[in-house]
Amino acid sequence: MDTRTLPAAEPPSLLRAVETLRAGGLVAFPTDTVYGLGARAWDEQAVAKLYVAKGRAETKASPLLLVSVDALRDVVAEIPPVALALAARFWPGPLTLVLHRHPRVPDVVTGGGPTVAVRVPDHPVARRLISTLGEPLAATSANLSGAPSPVTAEEVAAQLGGRIPLILDGGPCPGGLASTVLDLTVTPPTILRRGPVRLADLRALVPDVVEKD
Numbered sequence: 001m002d003t004r005t006l007p008a009a010e011p012p013s014l015l016r017a018v019e020t021l022r023a024g025g026l027v028a029f030p031t032d033t034v035y036g037l038g039a040r041a042w043d044e045q046a047v048a049k050l051y052v053a054k055g056r057a058e059t060k061a062s063p064l065l066l067v068s069v070d071a072l073r074d075v076v077a078e079i080p081p082v083a084l085a086l087a088a089r090f091w092p093g094p095l096t097l098v099l100h101r102h103p104r105v106p107d108v109v110t111g112g113g114p115t116v117a118v119r120v121p122d123h124p125v126a127r128r129l130i131s132t133l134g135e136p137l138a139a140t141s142a143n144l145s146g147a148p149s150p151v152t153a154e155e156v157a158a159q160l161g162g163r164i165p166l167i168l169d170g171g172p173c174p175g176g177l178a179s180t181v182l183d184l185t186v187t188p189p190t191i192l193r194r195g196p197v198r199l200a201d202l203r204a205l206v207p208d209v210v211e212k213d
Contacts, residue, residue, distance in 0.1 A: 003161045005153055008125045008170035018132050020166050021046070026053055028142040028156045029129055030170035031065075032122040033094050033179050033196070034149040035156050037164065038065065038129070038137035041075070047108045047138045053163045056145040061110045062138040063096055063117035067130040075102050075116055075136055083184055085205050092122035094175055094196040098183040109138050115185050125170040141178065142167075151176045182209070 006013035008030065017027045021039065024046040028037050037053065039046035041064055051058050064075055069087045072079050077100040086097060101116040110116050121127065130137055141149040142156045142164075150156045153169035160167075180195030180202075188208040191199060202209045 001162055001165060003157060003164055003167060005157060005167040005169050008168040013168060014125075014128055014132060017129055017166055017168055021133055021137075024049075025166065026050060026164045027129070027166045027168060028153070028160065028164060029125055029168040030123055030153075030173050031126045031139075031175075032092070032173065033175040033177060034151055034173050035142040035153070036065065036121075036126065036137075036139040037142035037156075037160070038139040040133070041109060041136040041138045042104075042106065044106045044108045047106065050138065050140060053160060054140065054143065054145045056140070058108070059111045061113060061115075061117060062108075062140050063119060064105075064109065064136045065126065065130055065139045066118055066120050066136050067127060068120060071136060072099075072118065075105055075118060076100060077102050080184060082189070082206060086182070086202075087120070089205060090197055090201075091120040092127070093120070094122070094177070094179040095119065096179045096181045096193075098181065098185055098192065100185055115183075117181060119179060123170070123173075125168060129168070149178055182206075 096119040144159045151173040180197040181193040183190045191211045
């Protein structure tokens with residue numbers, strides 16, 4: 001497979017990326033944290049390609065990137081008040097929330113589990129891509145499983161060149177660190193992965209939050 005790298009700032013590049021996604025292909029793109037690799041969330045075969053391209057176990061879930069907090073209703077079974085409070089404070093931004101999945105979310109996205117991880121990224125390329133596509137993206141870091149998460153298009157190409165059809169080059173990612181992951185389906189709410197949003201930041205809104213051992 002030939003992998004094309006296109007400049008994200010040029011409108012035809014975005015249209016090509018959306019066409020690729022709608023045709024069931026994968027697209028790598030910059031976010032506020034690291035480069036992501038995305039597929040249409042409702043296309044089970046496309047999401048399955050994420051795992052093949054990365055060499056990732058299918059039992060692992062893929063987070064969903066949303067264009068706004070309003071899109072939560074399409075992907076989660078219920079939206080607890082604490083989720084809305086956290087979204088108002090940290091979205092768009094580097095906080096991923098784990099909530100109970102909506103029945104329409106395919107099993108391939110959640111690894112067959114009852115929960116789904118969701119985030120609104122704070123990057124213009126990612127937001128435009130999701131908005132133009134008109135639906136959530138199943139997205140994971142654009143790296144081979146177990147390898148460092150890429151922060152440039154060149155790093156994506158070095159790992160996934162020949163495995164995916166398209167990379168949108170939006171320059172270096174401003175964050176460089178994967179998002180904080182907070183599970184709101186357990187008591188007390190638990191940080192599953194440390195990231196830019198710190199424990200002290202979260203405790204301002206969720207006093208009983210803890211970190212996973």
